[in-house]
Amino acid sequence: MSKFKKKKDGGLPPISTASLPDIVFMLLFFFMVATVIKEDNLKIENKLPKANQIEKLDKNKPISYIYIGKPSANYIDTYGTEDRIQLNDKLQSVKEVQSFIAAERAKLAEELVPTLTVSLKVDKDAKMGLLTDVKQELRKTNALKINYTTKKGDAITN
Amino acid sequence: MAKRSAPEVNAGSMADIAFLLLIFFLVTTDIAVDSGLSRKLPPWDDTEQPDVIIKEKNIFALTLNSNNEVLLTSGGDSELVELNDLKSRAIEFLDNGGGEGKDACKRCKGAKNPESSDNLQKAVISLANDRLTDYKTYIAVQNEILAAYNEIRNREFVKDYPNLKMNYVEAVEMYQDKQTDTKVKDKLQEKLEAIKLAIPQKFSEAEAKRN
Numbered sequence: 593m594s595k596f597k598k599k600k601d602g603g604l605p606p607i608s609t610a611s612l613p614d615i616v617f618m619l620l621f622f623f624m625v626a627t628v629i630k631e632d633n634l635k636i637e638n639k640l641p642k643a644n645q646i647e648k649l650d651k652n653k654p655i656s657y658i659y660i661g662k663p664s665a666n667y668i669d670t671y672g673t674e675d676r677i678q679l680n681d682k683l684q685s686v687k688e689v690q691s692f693i694a695a696e697r698a699k700l701a702e703e704l705v706p707t708l709t710v711s712l713k714v715d716k717d718a719k720m721g722l723l724t725d726v727k728q729e730l731r732k733t734n735a736l737k738i739n740y741t742t743k744k745g746d747a748i749t750n
Numbered sequence: 751m752a753k754r755s756a757p758e759v760n761a762g763s764m765a766d767i768a769f770l771l772l773i774f775f776l777v778t779t780d781i782a783v784d785s786g787l788s789r790k791l792p793p794w795d796d797t798e799q800p801d802v803i804i805k806e807k808n809i810f811a812l813t814l815n816s817n818n819e820v821l822l823t824s825g826g827d828s829e830l831v832e833l834n835d836l837k838s839r840a841i842e843f844l845d846n847g848g849g850e851g852k853d854a855c856k857r858c859k860g861a862k863n864p865e866s867s868d869n870l871q872k873a874v875i876s877l878a879n880d881r882l883t884d885y886k887t888y889i890a891v892q893n894e895i896l897a898a899y900n901e902i903r904n905r906e907f908v909k910d911y912p913n914l915k916m917n918y919v920e921a922v923e924m925y926q927d928k929q930t931d932t933k934v935k936d937k938l939q940e941k942l943e944a945i946k947l948a949i950p951q952k953f954s955e956a957e958a959k960r961n
Contacts, residue, residue: 721881747893750886
């Protein structure tokens with residue numbers, strides 16, 4: 593008669609969760625590296641259209657973003673349902689585009705100014721009218737390199 | 751008294767902390783979509799420009815209306831076209847090569863219809879849109895036109911430089927890749943410029959009509 597009972601055999605041993613933190617850390621590092629923290633808080637709808645003849649934008653060259661779309665649900669009371677332009681964090685009028693580009697240029701080193709690309713992030717349901725006005729303003733301020741930012745996909749099924 | 755070993759730190763909650771961080775990054779992540787159709791705007795010029803005379807048969811005029819329909823005017827008549835047909839129609843027009851004598855087109859493989867474009871240098875695609883056209887239609891048309899140019903450029907690039915074993919679009923991608931060697935880049939640039947010169951994108955956009 594032993595004092596110590598033999599351990600009962602049978603029943604599954606618990607699964608070791610010791611490596612769980614490692615797995616989670618791995619995922620964490622992936623997301624930390626892949627993350628670009630949102631630069632602008634969008635006040636407008638911005639569903640980009642799709643296209644397949646796309647080129648990647650060079651991240652080493654300066655890029656400025658102009659967003660166009662209908663104000664999102666929270667802002668309809670304040671701004672109505674017409675298409676609007678967003679520069680940085682504010683909804684602005686077409687007139688402000690030139691000063692926005694000037695401000696963006698002022699932030700850059702002088703030799704980089706001619707390489708500035710304007711990325712136009714336009715909602716796919718927006719009308720062309722406002723975009724045309726913006727393009728005219730960009731021409732006036734001599735910001736001629738533009739990029740219609742799109743997702744990858746079939747353009748015809750937009 | 752026996753020497754006590756330092757108590758082990760409980761690492762059980764490490765996973766929780768990591769999960770918390772993970773969820774934070776998951777929520778704030780916005781994997782960047784910085785790719786799109788690159789275009790160049792014409793410079794602003796207030797001075798009166800002399801009218802350039804272009805033969806009507808060398809113009810492939812597209813007009814988008816407020817109902818997102820595409821009207822194609824080419825070779826004297828107009829018709830509505832579907833987006834699906836646009837690319838093949840554009841290639842047919844660009845590649846036609848109807849010119850004779852000094853206007854003859856060596857690269858063209860088209861039907862040589864005298865009613866359509868003379869050669870690749872002369873063929874102009876023009877696009878006009880209404881202020882009420884949807885952006886998605888506009889992008890689709892831009893995309894199809896670019897696709898037509900890219901297809902012809904691909905064909906000519908492969909024909910001119912068969913030993914590179916890649917087409918124009920792949921070459922552009924390689925040229926833009928940061929990992930590509932500078933020497934390779936310089937050689938590529940030369941070839942890309944030659945193709946761009948042989949098949950220029952003569953793509954003009956009129957100002958949107960006022961309603």
